[in-house]
Amino acid sequence: xxxxxxxxxxxxxLQWLDEAPEITSNSLVKVDVTLLEEPKITETKSDGAKMAxxxxxxxxxxxxxxxxxxxxxxxxxxxxxxxxxx
Numbered sequence: 001x002x003x004x005x006x007x008x009x010x011x012x013x014l015q016w017l018d019e020a021p022e023i024t025s026n027s028l029v030k031v032d033v034t035l036l037e038e039p040k041i042t043e044t045k046s047d048g049a050k051m052a053x054x055x056x057x058x059x060x061x062x063x064x065x066x067x068x069x070x071x072x073x074x075x076x077x078x079x080x081x082x083x084x085x086x
Contacts, residue, residue: 009033 005021007014023029058064 003021005019006017008017009015021029
């Protein structure tokens, strides 16, 4: 009799979602895998030229000339309350 078990395929391993089949660790089990939905592949491309241009504009305008880097760093590193950690 065929049984169906729900799982997620991750890095070539199955992660059981609900009930897992009872098998011994050394046994081989024949399976049929049906992909229910196509995996979503998103490519993130960085446009380095635009980034370099934006940084060059900031540099040419002396945008951060009035900023004291040590003072800025001390302000950024202040202790903050962490969510759900009180």
